[in-house]
Amino acid sequence: MASINCSAVPRLAPSFEPSVWGDFFINHTPDTLQISDEKMTERVNQLKLEVSGLFGACKNAVEKLNLVDALQHLGIDHHFEEPIAITMSSIHNAEFISSSLHEVALRFRLLRQHGFCVSADEFSKFKDEGGRFVNDITNDPKSLLSLYNAANLLTHKEGQLEEALLFSRHHLEVMQCNLESPLAEQVERALKIPLQRNVKREEAIHYIPEYSVQDEMYNAAILELAKLDFNCLQRIHQKELKAISMWSKNIFEDIKLDYARDRMVECYFWAYSCVYEEEYARSRIVLAKLLMLTSILDDTFDEHATLEECRLLAKAIERWDETDVSLLPEYLQKFFLQIISNFKEFDKLLEPHEKYRSAYIRKVFQNISKSYLQEAEWSHHDYTPSFDEQVNISVKSAGGDLVAIGALFGLGDIATKEIFKWAITNSGTVRACGEISRFMDDLADFKRGRNKIDVATTIECYMKENNVTSEVALAKIVSFVDDAWKTLNQELFERRAPLKIVKIITNFARSMMFLYHDKRDGYTNSKEVKGALESHFVKHIPI
Structure with missing residues (x-):
């Protein structure tokens, strides 16, 4: 059967803007780094061994939680899946007693993120007899942010977490203008797109320069690994973008x-x-x-x-x-x-x-x-x-x-x-x-x-x-x-x-x-x- 000639059919004019990239990635030459790709990969492998040793060096559950949290924020947790899984399982199975809302919320969030069902009753100790959150925590932005991030792991029919979400969001919005860096930026990001809903690499890009400023368990090896790992992966992604942009250009020129x-x-x-x-x-x-x-x-x-x-x-x-x-x-x-x-x-x-x-x-x-x-x-x-x-x-x-x-x-x-x-x-x-x-x-x-x-x-x-x-x-x-x-x-x-x-x-x-x-x-x-x-x-x- 002969093909249908539809040249006489009226068409809408193209309504889309052209690509904002054009041939950028086809022609792009990455910036020259102080270290070669080979040396960078070698150093990453050395740092991975060093950071792996930190799991055994943690003295208690809170230090383990902070370590896992930092690795996730920095986007390098993919290198430590097994030790993280073992760590979270041990934390889930062990008794955890803390009067810190930040610590309780951090544990709650990380456990849920790693597939453990944790009850919202964990937050009852921070409420008064009327079931409302106590006033003391309204002046603690770090704890409020942790509560907000934890509450965004809520499931259906979890009224306690709905309440926690509204409460923490409201108070973060009230105090947002008075916060110092980098907490101010972290709150701003979370209020725009909650941590649980944001692209993982997007959080890493922002958190890497913040890590050494505010993280309680700052470790130079962790930060160096995060930077090198990002740059290593970016080199790979740039090569893929070059190849796939050529593929796409050929398709559009062909069809x-x-x-x-x-x-x-x-x-x-x-x-x-x-x-x-x-x-x-x-x-x-x-x-x-x-x-x-x-x-x-x-x-x-x-x-x-x-x-x-x-x-x-x-x-x-x-x-x-x-x-x-x-x-x-x-x-x-x-x-x-x-x-x-x-x-x-x-x-x-x-x-x-x-x-x-x-x-x-x-x-x-x-x-x-x-x-x-x-x-x-x-x-x-x-x-x-x-x-x-x-x-x-x-x-x-x-x-x-x-x-x-x-x-x-x-x-x-x-x-x-x-x-x-x-x-x-x-x-x-x-x-x-x-x-x-x-x-x-x-x-x-x-x-x-x-x-x-x-x-x-x-x-x-x-x-x-x-x-x-x-x-x-x-x-x-x-x-x-x-x-x-x-x-x-x-x-x-x-x-x-x-x-x-x-x-x-x-x-x-x-x-x-x-x-x-x-x-x-x-x-x-x-x-x-x-x-x-x-x-x-x-x-x-x-x-």
Whole structure:
């Protein structure tokens, strides 16, 4: 069958800004450091041994907690997973008596972060007979920040932690202007995006210069390791960005879909937010490429294709047969072949015993194509779905499933067949990440104002169905984001997957909180986050 010539079909003019990066990473020459990459790696390995010895040198539980907390804030805990796990297990099993709110809150947060269910009753000793927090702690900003960070690990129906969250946030806001550095900056960051919800590397970038100023257990070896490790990893990420930017440039030049967003660096940031460690390069690269192909697919359905073209493309992707290329309009043929070609390349990266993973990554791509088609059907028929209808489809189109499978695809043996089945069957972790992605995206879209061809957002569907104002609907959607985070917190200790897997997938939700903070769309309008991304990928940390 001859291909369909759609050149006569009227098209919308491209509405997206070009990439803010251009060929920057293709041409970028990293700054010359005082130490070579080889010497830097050698020194990192020496420091890892030195820091490992600190676990045995800790005199008590509080020192152990402070050590683990510092390693997490500095982003180097990935080097010490086993000693940290042993330490947290011993702390959980041992009696802990302290009159310090900071210490109790720190223990509570770290234990929950490491998969231990700790009762909110831990904070009862800091309340009066009426059940209210005692006044003394309202003048202790460090303890209030610790309480706030701990309370953000709340799960569903934990009224005590809801109360603690409101209490600590209120008093931190009141005293914020009178705090000294670096506590002032730490409070500001936490009030913008709570520690539990923020991108891990973003916290490390800020905390590294703060560590020596205020940390009670400051250790020069820990700080040197944090700086060197960041710079070592940044070198690796820069090389990957160079290669993946060339890949993306070739794709855009080949398929010539100038209506689509060229956001390769931002897609890489998503993948890097999930798995930044050196050993996860395969996972990171596959996920970044998968996200870029999905972004182009999204823009094709949303911005350019007619409804009939959407149906043809979705059908071709569902059939996954290269011979179907002739059924597509000319401008989509190269894109479809690029999809098939890249998925074949993904498959080549797998070991023989991992080949089953290809079916999963293909399935989530087909599923997201179906959800894009459903949204296109609604849009072209000017249909406003019910709130539940919209959520059921748009949570899938928001990419939680796709990111989960994409990240798992390149992992090692920890990602078993059982884990893939868990991830693709709407697990609590994956579903909650999809909800956060959808609701954060819709909050940004509503603030910006949607195009006429866009399907109604969850906010508009909620307004229409419940006959409420936009203010009421916006507040409700924000509460749904909070509910999804409660689910993710609960998944830390009520899970059917290893804690490491849960954390990797949850990192996608953290990247959404960062990119879409304050109802901005940091993906589409990436100039709003360019400076922040430069701190991750361009600027090294002075030694």
